[in-house]
Amino acid sequence: MIKPLLLSPPLVFLFFLILATASYFVILRFSAKGKDHPGKYLPYASGQIFPETEVQLSYQAFFRIGLLFGILHVAALVISIMPLDWASHRVGLLYLLGISISAYVLAKPEPKS
Structure with a gap:
């Protein structure tokens, strides 16, 4: 009786959602703290800073x-x-x-x- 209830997809999803959230906060406690580097969100370009140009990409x-x-x-x-x-x-x-x-x-x- 209890096994089908525990294996129902909504409860399994909720269990893994709680597990993932808890592991995220545990890892966040042990992660390095500090300010963001100004170049953190820039694309990597071999250490060079390229001038901003508008590129027309075609897919x-x-x-x-x-x-x-x-x-x-x-x-x-x-x-x-x-x-x-x-x-x-x-x-x-x-x-x-x-x-x-x-x-x-x-x-x-x-x-x-």
Whole structure:
């Protein structure tokens, strides 16, 4: 009777939340005290301080690669759960042809402008 209650997810979560909070405060008691260094929150740059410039970051290439991997993983899932009859083999080959065309389009490098 008591075992299922103690192993219920809300109580286990609460137990580990209390355990993590208690260990945080115990470790905080033994940690070093002092003022923050002025360079603590600066990015590490080999000891050099670079002038502030505005950088325009582009994540377009990462989105293309992420979409490519997503499409390939879904294709692998769909092909792996197809039935083994001949009609589904034809559909699977057609599906793989479409996936390979989309993978080629996503993987080819963009022309430099």
